Amino acid sequence: MAHWGYMTTNGPSTWGKDFPIANGERQSPIDIVTTAAEYDSDVLGSNALSTNYTPESEVKLVNNGHSIMCQITKKGVLTGGPLGKDEYRLEQFHLHWGAEDNRGSEHTVDGKMYASELHLVHWNASKYSSFADAVQKPDGLAVLGIFITPGVACNQFKVISDNCGKLKTSGAEMTVDTTLDPTLLLPSNTSDYWTYLGSLTTPPLFESVTWIVFKEPVEYSKEQLLALRNLVDSDGNHMQDNYRPPAALKQRKVKKTFT
Numbered sequence: 001m002a003h004w005g006y007m008t009t010n011g012p013s014t015w016g017k018d019f020p021i022a023n024g025e026r027q028s029p030i031d032i033v034t035t036a037a038e039y040d041s042d043v044l045g046s047n048a049l050s051t052n053y054t055p056e057s058e059v060k061l062v063n064n065g066h067s068i069m070c071q072i073t074k075k076g077v078l079t080g081g082p083l084g085k086d087e088y089r090l091e092q093f094h095l096h097w098g099a100e101d102n103r104g105s106e107h108t109v110d111g112k113m114y115a116s117e118l119h120l121v122h123w124n125a126s127k128y129s130s131f132a133d134a135v136q137k138p139d140g141l142a143v144l145g146i147f148i149t150p151g152v153a154c155n156q157f158k159v160i161s162d163n164c165g166k167l168k169t170s171g172a173e174m175t176v177d178t179t180l181d182p183t184l185l186l187p188s189n190t191s192d193y194w195t196y197l198g199s200l201t202t203p204p205l206f207e208s209v210t211w212i213v214f215k216e217p218v219e220y221s222k223e224q225l226l227a228l229r230n231l232v233d234s235d236g237n238h239m240q241d242n243y244r245p246p247a248a249l250k251q252r253k254v255k256k257t258f259t
């Protein structure tokens with residue numbers, strides 16, 4: 001099969017051919033039905049989700065043909081909440097977005113799509129020796145999902161959006177000599193989130209992700225969203241609508257930390 005992508009010929013509806021797990025029991029993203037989510041108090045209090053990220057001193061950006069990715073080199077740790085005592089290390093972050101503001105996120109909330117969704121990908125460093133070792137394990141990964149809506153510019157995201165023009169083509173990489181604190185990419189409220197067991201949202205679709213999706217969206221400016229839409233993918237087309245539509249919930253429950 002031609003390399004997977006998001007076009008009619010190689011998009012999400014065709015992925016099951018090469019990646020049968022596409023129709024698995026714990027696929028992502030999902031539509032979050034807010035009234036069906038179960039309040040779970042034990043992810044609060046002492047066991048609150050906690051991020052302890054070290055600001056990057058230089059930023060490594062990669063156009064990997066499907067998204068724009070920032071490879072993390074410092075030792076950022078995510079723990080607590082649904083992750084219990086396990087410490088998950090920040091490996092990279094990337095985004096998904098639409099051709100227009102009315103679509104682009106992967107998770108939806110009662111059917112509502114946001115303009116984009118930022119993913120901070122972590123691997124379970126308490127149990128596994130590397131990202132590659134963790135990527136296929138059922139408790140191997142944890143991804144923070146942050147909804148993005150058009151509004152004021154996000155200053156911390158400027159280092160990415162200001163450099164998209166230099167990362168136009170698939171495979172382009174660059175290192176920017178500036179600091180970036182991943183904590184500042186998170187919404188101000190990190191206590192209210194939904195969480196469920198799911199998968200990577202692109203091939204290889206491994207069912208190894210504990211998803212944590214924050215309720216509060218963050219704002220990026222129109223220009224910052226346009227910078228993403230001007231990237232070029234591995235087929236030479238504008239990198240837009242690089243989101244997978246929601247998969248079936250099947251026998252899963254979504255938990256929430258707020259009433």
Ligand SMILES: NS(=O)(=O)c1ccc2c(c1)[C@H]1CCC[C@H]1[C@@H](c1ccc(O)cc1Cl)N2
Binds near residue numbers: 092199200201205
């Ligand atoms: N939308 S997402 O956050 O669910 C997502 C989906 C697929 C992949 C990733 C993130 C990223 C995360 C780190 C690995 C990378 C990628 C991959 C690359 C090389 C590999 O050998 C394996 C993998 Cl999984 N694939």
Ligand SMILES: [Zn+2]
Binds near residue numbers: 094119
């Ligand atoms: Zn993603």
